[in-house]
Amino acid sequence: MFRTALRNVFAHKARLLMTVLAVMLGVAFVSGTLVFTSTISNAFQNSSAKGFDGVDVEITPAFHESQGDTLGKPGELTQAQLDTVEKVTGVDSAVGVVKGFTAVADKHGKLVGGGFQSQGANYWGAKDVRYPLVSGSAPHGADEIAIDSETAQRTGYKVGDTVRVSVDGPVLTPRVSGVFRTDDGNVTAGGSLTLFDTATAQKLLGEPGTYHAIDVKAAAGTSQAQLKSALDTALTTKAVDTVTGKKLADDQAQVISRSMSGLKQGLLVFAGIALFVGTFIIANTFTMLVAQRTKELALLRAVGASRRQVTRSVLIEAFVVGAVAGVTGLLAGIGIGAALRSLLGTFGATLPDGPLVVEPSAVVAALAVGVLITMLAAWLPGRRAARIPPVAAMSSLHAQATTKSLVLRNTLGALFTGVGVAVVLWATTLSGSDGQAPMGLGAVVLIIGVFILTPLLSRPLIAAASPVLRIFGVSGKLARQNSVRNPRRTAATASALMIGLTLITGMTVMAGSLQQAIDKMASAALRADYVVSMANGRDLSKDVGEKLAASSDVTASSPLRNAPVRIDGETEYLTGVNGSTIGELTDLKVDNGSFKIGGDQVVVDKDTAERNHWKVGSSFTAHFQDKKAERLTVSGVYDGNEVIQGALMDISTLTPHATDSRDMQVLVKTKGGVSSEAKDRLVKTLGTNPVIQVQSKKDLSDSIAQIFTLMLNMLYGLLAMAVIVAVLGVINTLAMSVFERSQEIGMLRAIGLDRKGIKRMVRLESLVISLFGGVLGIGLGVFFGWAAGELLGTSMPTYELVLPWARMGIFLLLAGLVGVLAALWPARRAARLNMLAAIKAE
Structure with missing residues (x-):
């Protein structure tokens, strides 16, 4: 029977070719996805690990958890702490690190790196092995910066050029003093890194005299664990955390792996769809092959072959087809993985260098998927062929499906379809994520039911x-x-x-x-002509709202300024708005009370009111970041949406309590309404900042x-x-x-x-x-x-x-x-x- 099965495979090569192609495509998608994500993940992990080569221990300020009605915030590292670290036994060098968002514009005024990976940091000087200079010199003073070599290559900037840079305030125009090389993962992913001298970085990105972290390098003969223990002893305060460089690299690798898992799962879903579709083809192919060889199989039964042997012969054919498809699919998948990586490069995505990674799991998955899918799809036709009596098969009495089988199939299909429709309709009555799983289950059941009913x-x-x-x-x-x-x-x-x-x-x-x-x-929801925001989704500096309000083109404006508060021991967010103009800039439906904002009067959206059991006239105490409290009264309840929601209060009441005033957006109404000229004037008012976008509806x-x-x-x-x-x-x-x-x-x-x-x-x-x-x-x-x-x-x-x-x-x-x-x-x-x-x- 084994020889017979192999003979049938070779006898029907042309007929099985399409089946091999269908399985191969699905397998290639699976293996290609695994190869692609493994390759990218490995490249990012290696690049990230290089960034920690000079760091044996990193010291960071500890985050103070909020307690009661007090809001928590991270601490700061001081120069005194840095001086203490430098004197600890086992320390070779210690570098104070300042970092934060810094946007760079190219020569055409466009943002480099999309904003999300645009970072700024401090350059420590000649001892700073993190950023070896390729050309030029270290930055000195507020008028000089150093840029990474990738950004220099993409933009064409060189030493001596003037660059437009934005932190979160006015646009700066420093000179490029040097170009450096870095293995920073953000840069290799297409972002930019801008270095200032330490004093300038502290002023722009943090607080003068403070650091966001301290990177410590161990002296020869001192392990990371020994250095961490010595630093923990020297820094006898709970205000800092110490982490070894190895753990930093491991944690970063886990973060990269988790971020890649979402992409991998998404691609595998589509690979699964392709395989699911391929299963129909395989089953169809083997059904037709078995039907065309019915007399041959009947003869085998007549000369002594058992039902199991007939079924086994069909499964052997499927195994051979699946194995061939699995091997060719794996080879094609490796090519797809390499092609996807190159394709990202053509779309402008910059990826770290690294080898093509083919893990054993990709090989096993390709072969297992190819063989199992094919054998599973061929099992039912093989079993059906084995159950046909030899005499009936030889006389072709088996050709037409019996009435009983048709009734059974249609009944089963109607049952699956009805259940699927019922589950999907029930899921529509649920809310949010509660209905996702039932709807997915109902959709699968419905598709199976329709497939069963398709002949009818x-x-x-x-x-x-x-x-x-x-x-x-x-x-x-x-x-x-x-x-x-x-x-x-x-x-x-x-x-x-x-x-x-x-x-x-x-x-x-x-x-x-x-x-x-x-x-x-x-x-x-909006009556405003324009919405001003940051292109990278970060908060705006409050200077933006002040400049717009002072512009002669602007008739009304209001920032949307978020601030965390504690209400009844729970963290909530209040949004500060200009109470006198917000009515001109928005069109929100008020369900109860009035849309009156000012002093201690606030308006809240319906969801927030229901969650806190508030109604018009309710009062609550808000504890702010400066540890002071205000008694606020609900003057109205409105219908919130994705654009505007939550509790709105007057900005003059909120701002004195906010330790760091920043705006999510600024709503603007202009004299002449929406026009390209008005938009250009607003952009110029804001200094043609590359990271600030002015958008109409x-x-x-x-x-x-x-x-x-x-x-x-x-x-x-x-x-x-x-x-x-x-x-x-x-x-x-x-x-x-x-x-x-x-x-x-x-x-x-x-x-x-x-x-x-x-x-x-x-x-x-x-x-x-x-x-x-x-x-x-x-x-x-x-x-x-x-x-x-x-x-x-x-x-x-x-x-x-x-x-x-x-x-x-x-x-x-x-x-x-x-x-x-x-x-x-x-x-x-x-x-x-x-x-x-x-x-x-x-």
Whole structure:
């Protein structure tokens, strides 16, 4: 039986090729994901570890936890503590570290590194081995900086050039005194690092005379553990924490690993979808192979082969196919991993150098997935073949499914579909994250139910295409009959395409609906012409709001200034606004009371009021950062949204208590309304700061749309793998169907149907099957998009379903195109059959 199984594999090489390709693509995606994430993670970890080469122990200020009504905050490291550290036995050198956000503009005024990885620090001098100079000299004074070599290369800056730099206040224009080399992970990831002398860094990024950390290097013969113990003894205070360089590197490696795990899981989800789609193709292929070899298997049973041996022979074939697909998929996956890394470089992402990492887990996963998926998909056809009585198989009495099996299948499909719909509908009544798991479970059950019912659905849906098919005469009629001749085969082929289109349509519906909901939220909540904020999401300096308020172009402005407070022992955040102008800049619906802000009167959103059991007239005591308290009264309750929410109080009441006044945003109304000239004047008022963005409501909408478009395009690209696998399934089914119907095609040729008619018949059959899968996929996608929207609507009142009719039409056309392209080779093969040889074929 083993030799027989191998012989069958080699005898049906061409038929199994598409199956190998389908499994190989899925395996390649899995192994490529593992190789890519391992390679990137390893490169970042090695780069990060290099950054700690000169650090044996790092000292940082301890964070004081908040107690009672007192807010906690980190301490500071002083020059006296640095002097103490330098005198500890076992210390070779100690460096006081100052660091913080620093933005650099390129020669065109654009922000370098996107802002999120834009950092600034202090240069310690000749002893600072962290940043060896490539050219120039160390920075001295407030008018000099040093920049990293990566930034210098990307921007074209060199020693002597003037650079625009922003910390969080006015734009600075220092001269580049030197260019240095660094292994800092933020720089290798595309960010920038700017160095000041220590006094300037303390003034700009911290407090004069203080440090954010102290990096200590051990003397020869002193281990990190011994140095840490000596420092703990010398620094007899609970205000500092000491950590060894090894632990810093290990912790950083764990952070990198966790951050990469999200990317890995996301990519593996799409790989799983491709494999899931591939499973239909494998099962379909083996079902057809077994059906075409029924008489052969019956003969084996007649000469003494047992049911287990027949099943085992099919599984051996599947094992060989899966092993070949697993090995080729692994090799392809290694190539995909390398290609993805190069692709990120073309998108402008700078990655650390490092070798391609192929871990044993990737090899095992590739082979295991390839073999297990294939054998699992082939097990049911093999078991079904073994249960057919030899006499019935030889006389082809087994060909038609029994009424009992059809009733059982349809009943089971209806049950799964009903349960899936019920669970999804129930999940829409839940709120937020509570409904995510039930909805996911219901979606899976519903898709399985629809797949089981697909043979039943194929007849009426394909029959609906009869009027169109009649236009093509005999070829169209034959195509319709061939499509419904074997409903199970048609269903398995269409289901592969259905799953891909379900996901694509569902995500498109959700993205479009979310986009409109956010647009409505912004336009409904804001009357302001512009919203000013930091491009990297950090807080604005209070100087920004003051400059805008003093501008002659501005008629009304208000900062949104967040401040933590303690209320009844719990931390809450109050938002300071200009009580006299906020009404002109926002349009918030007030449910109770009045929108009156000033003195001790505050307004709160509905959620905050319910959480704290407040209503109009309620009073509460807020304990501020300066350890003083204010008794505040609720004057009104409003409907909050994603733009404005929480408790709003007058900024004149809040600011005296805030130790560090910073604004999330500043709302601005100008004399002439929204115009490019008004926007340019505001930008110039703020010193053409590269990190500050001035956005109108349309700009906000466009930026949100850009994010959704980018995400959708990425998801479309990932789901393209599943669609490619589905195309292979259609090709495979048609090719095997052509082989199965060779005799019939030969007869059609003999009685006068020409080669063009044969080609047209196969193409129309493929088109009908693909459109059938497309209709099911789009229908399910709309349902899932609606259901997910209902779930989101509980936390987003402006959400409403938006059906992207144009895109759904494109998806249906693409499904048809898939059918036409998939039929090219099978149609050509069918047309080229020798009619006499085909008629004599068994």
